[in-house]
Amino acid sequence: MTRNVRPIVAALLGAGMLAATWPGATAVAAPTPRGSVTVSAAASLTEAFTRLGEAFERKNPDATVTFNFGSSSALVGQIQGGAPADVFASADLATMDKLVSGGQVVTTPTPFARNQMQIAVKPGNPKHVKSVSDLTDIGTIALCGAAVPCGIYATSVLERADVTVPESSITRSVDAKATLGAVSQGDANAAIVYITDVKAAGTTVTAVTIPDDQNVNAVYPIAPIATASNPKLAKSFVAYVLSPAGQRTLAKYGFLAP
Amino acid sequence: MLAAIAALLFALPLLGLLQRAGWSSLWEDLSTPAARDALRLSLECSLWSTALSVVLGVPLAWVLARGEFPGRALLRALVLLPMVLPPVVGGVALLYAFGRSNGLVGPWLYDTFGLQLTFSKTGVVLAETFVAMPFLVLTVEGGLRAIDGRYEDAASTLGAGRWTTFRRVTLRFLAPSLAAGAALAWARALGEFGATITFAGNIAGRTQTTPLAVYLLLETQPTAAVALSLVLLAVSVVVLVALRDRWFGIRR
Amino acid sequence: MSLDLAFTAHVGALDLRVDVTVGDEIVAILGPNGAGKTSLLRAIAGLGAIDTGRIAVDGTVLDDPAAGIFVAAADRPIGMVFQEYLLFPFLTARDNVAFPLRSRGINRRDARGQADEWLARVGLADQADAKPHELSGGQAQRVALARAIVADPRVLLLDEPLAALDAQARADIRRDLRRHLAGAAGARLVVTHDAVDASVLADRVVILEAGRIVQQGPMQDIALHPRSSYVADLVGLNLYRGTADDGAVRLEGGGIIVVADHDGRGDVYVSVHPRAVALHLDEPHGSARNHWPGTVVEVDELGDRVRVRIEGAVPIVAEVTRDAAHELALAPGHTVVASVKATEVTVYPA
Numbered sequence: 001m002t003r004n005v006r007p008i009v010a011a012l013l014g015a016g017m018l019a020a021t022w023p024g025a026t027a028v029a030a031p032t033p034r035g036s037v038t039v040s041a042a043a044s045l046t047e048a049f050t051r052l053g054e055a056f057e058r059k060n061p062d063a064t065v066t067f068n069f070g071s072s073s074a075l076v077g078q079i080q081g082g083a084p085a086d087v088f089a090s091a092d093l094a095t096m097d098k099l100v101s102g103g104q105v106v107t108t109p110t111p112f113a114r115n116q117m118q119i120a121v122k123p124g125n126p127k128h129v130k131s132v133s134d135l136t137d138i139g140t141i142a143l144c145g146a147a148v149p150c151g152i153y154a155t156s157v158l159e160r161a162d163v164t165v166p167e168s169s170i171t172r173s174v175d176a177k178a179t180l181g182a183v184s185q186g187d188a189n190a191a192i193v194y195i196t197d198v199k200a201a202g203t204t205v206t207a208v209t210i211p212d213d214q215n216v217n218a219v220y221p222i223a224p225i226a227t228a229s230n231p232k233l234a235k236s237f238v239a240y241v242l243s244p245a246g247q248r249t250l251a252k253y254g255f256l257a258p
Numbered sequence: 259m260l261a262a263i264a265a266l267l268f269a270l271p272l273l274g275l276l277q278r279a280g281w282s283s284l285w286e287d288l289s290t291p292a293a294r295d296a297l298r299l300s301l302e303c304s305l306w307s308t309a310l311s312v313v314l315g316v317p318l319a320w321v322l323a324r325g326e327f328p329g330r331a332l333l334r335a336l337v338l339l340p341m342v343l344p345p346v347v348g349g350v351a352l353l354y355a356f357g358r359s360n361g362l363v364g365p366w367l368y369d370t371f372g373l374q375l376t377f378s379k380t381g382v383v384l385a386e387t388f389v390a391m392p393f394l395v396l397t398v399e400g401g402l403r404a405i406d407g408r409y410e411d412a413a414s415t416l417g418a419g420r421w422t423t424f425r426r427v428t429l430r431f432l433a434p435s436l437a438a439g440a441a442l443a444w445a446r447a448l449g450e451f452g453a454t455i456t457f458a459g460n461i462a463g464r465t466q467t468t469p470l471a472v473y474l475l476l477e478t479q480p481t482a483a484v485a486l487s488l489v490l491l492a493v494s495v496v497v498l499v500a501l502r503d504r505w506f507g508i509r510r
Numbered sequence: 511m512s513l514d515l516a517f518t519a520h521v522g523a524l525d526l527r528v529d530v531t532v533g534d535e536i537v538a539i540l541g542p543n544g545a546g547k548t549s550l551l552r553a554i555a556g557l558g559a560i561d562t563g564r565i566a567v568d569g570t571v572l573d574d575p576a577a578g579i580f581v582a583a584a585d586r587p588i589g590m591v592f593q594e595y596l597l598f599p600f601l602t603a604r605d606n607v608a609f610p611l612r613s614r615g616i617n618r619r620d621a622r623g624q625a626d627e628w629l630a631r632v633g634l635a636d637q638a639d640a641k642p643h644e645l646s647g648g649q650a651q652r653v654a655l656a657r658a659i660v661a662d663p664r665v666l667l668l669d670e671p672l673a674a675l676d677a678q679a680r681a682d683i684r685r686d687l688r689r690h691l692a693g694a695a696g697a698r699l700v701v702t703h704d705a706v707d708a709s710v711l712a713d714r715v716v717i718l719e720a721g722r723i724v725q726q727g728p729m730q731d732i733a734l735h736p737r738s739s740y741v742a743d744l745v746g747l748n749l750y751r752g753t754a755d756d757g758a759v760r761l762e763g764g765g766i767i768v769v770a771d772h773d774g775r776g777d778v779y780v781s782v783h784p785r786a787v788a789l790h791l792d793e794p795h796g797s798a799r800n801h802w803p804g805t806v807v808e809v810d811e812l813g814d815r816v817r818v819r820i821e822g823a824v825p826i827v828a829e830v831t832r833d834a835a836h837e838l839a840l841a842p843g844h845t846v847v848a849s850v851k852a853t854e855v856t857v858y859p860a
Contacts, residue, residue, distance in 0.1 A: 015282070040499045070478050072478050073477035073478060074476075076477075077477055077480075122359065136330070140376075140377045140459065140461070142459075145477070145478075147474070147477065147479075149477035166462075166464065167462050168461060168462070168464055170461060171459030171465070172460045172461070172462070172474060173455070174477075178338065182459065185350070185353060185360075186353055186357060186359070186457075186459070187353075187357050187358045187359050187364075187374065187376035198395060212377065
């Protein structure tokens, strides 16, 4: 730069900085979210949230999002044990409520998506499963553990369809992904998991629809953790999930509107 | 000083477990059908897999200790592989070998014999044997190498044929390492989780061994999970105490 | 009874070549370490195969590579006592002795009965229930002997049976062993590196050196007429080899030994006992026909006697009294003249 322009630039920069840091000046130039945030989310959100995270980071270059996926119940246990999570997204309201009553979540959790269950079978549906009642005599089926959200939903589906599968034919896994894996990789002949999981599994399984009158509505709530190390960024992420952009991503992966 | 830190490393988790135990509800937690099934299944399957490990592992150890053929080092590496593999990977490998849907020999086994190993108690025994046998082979191979070969020479000059020598001399010398190897294999089989849940699945009453039951219970009924864990702990302590003399004592 | 050994065997770096027959007698195999004594026993026992030739007992071939015959150790009519006895540590003395019988299918009660008889015979009836680690060296040796004999073998092999014993016990146990061996039957071979053991235990001695038999016969004959420096050293004689001609033997190194016998011709051994050597500081003038100048290399005091080693045209070891050694002030580096009467020199064909 030529010598006579430099003082002008300096003056402009100084004015800009003054304007930015002046109390009340934030409306003029809002600071971009910065820092890092850890999001613990139900396993069924793996693909959708990973995408969301990438989009969020593109939108906010100074922010980093780290995900911790697992079964909602396990994640609650971790958070209550002091794990450093900033945001929690659960697969059902009851599990989120544990954090509310435990004091780890102080704001009201917001539902951000809905999910439903579907039957997953081996590619080509070799056992010709057409409905929930067909699950009683096709050998071993895979469900989530009876006490985790995905398993509770599956039990509801079976009850609503008035179908009983003997416990000796059920192999239980700790989260939705593992349950689906028992069909796609293992020898289980069918699984009841979230529609989003079946979609994410692509051609490794074939989907069989569960009619609405037998199906459940899994409501997914999200909330920032009270002890978040970066509360601003945490809120920012939650807002993004609820934003139209976030909702579009969720829909792409098969989630329904909350 | 370092030894004290090492001791703490082992003692603190144990104390943590003991502290979290719901002592008042311990008996109830252990008496539920699920808990009893899990404990019974663990006992049955671990004993079967130990027996299988001995029957298959001793000849293998013999070949490794006494055999002279090219590729012996490779065979030993193969046998030790399950010790190095993360158990879940081991389970996946078993699936790809014996899985009925897309295993190497699984479909053939099913078509020819109607045999499905996954989701069965046999599958549990297979998974446990897979991870436990290397311990036995390793210990017995070491024991065989340590035997002074001259005793076997002496036995043959005294008229004992090869099988008699093995039975009446070699096995007697081998007894301590065989016992130690079997105990190690049993303990390993008892605690096996990753390969079991991946290959044999988690079916209550059929393949849900104690570690698998603990895993599921941990999220929803922690005290019951701890109760079951304490049983495994107690068993391990008993085994270790019994082993102590074999491991460190001088064989008379 | 005959044990025919006519074979070669390559064991490690050693080339073993033997041709000897053992009858119903006790034979000692005497030789330095590494001579192949243990390899010889192992070949007879069937613990190692031979390369050429054959091993036979009373006409039955045990090992004949050319004919493709090899009888396994367990099927050979031999019993062996190993150098460290190798009693099975997990069996009592009685069960150790019963082992060969049990291996042949005899039931436990009969086997134990016979074992008890043998233990009584070797004087260990009261140790029948003892475990090997509770026995003394001498007791363990007797149990090992009983164990080797109990099945009535036609060939009995003993590998350094007294080596594991301390000096005090040795003489007594050696006497006992001689008694037991004499009372047994068949070909009995005792391997040892100790000449006294060989003398006491055996009727005949075979000298094995570097895999070859260099000499055999009664111990006295061997001691008087050694055919190798090993034996000469063993019995403490000076041994030379040279060509005899008209009353003198010319050694390879050039030295001359005057001998009393003028008829001897050709390749001979010459032996001189150290006690027959007199030492002088100057050239002596006397009746002794042999004067050999040399230099003192080593002086060893052994009680009242002193062994002096001298290097020269005729290297020699002399044995003199301690007083004499002091009077002559014998020390390494001093020059002396060794003199030996021709009549003290023993000559025999090589």
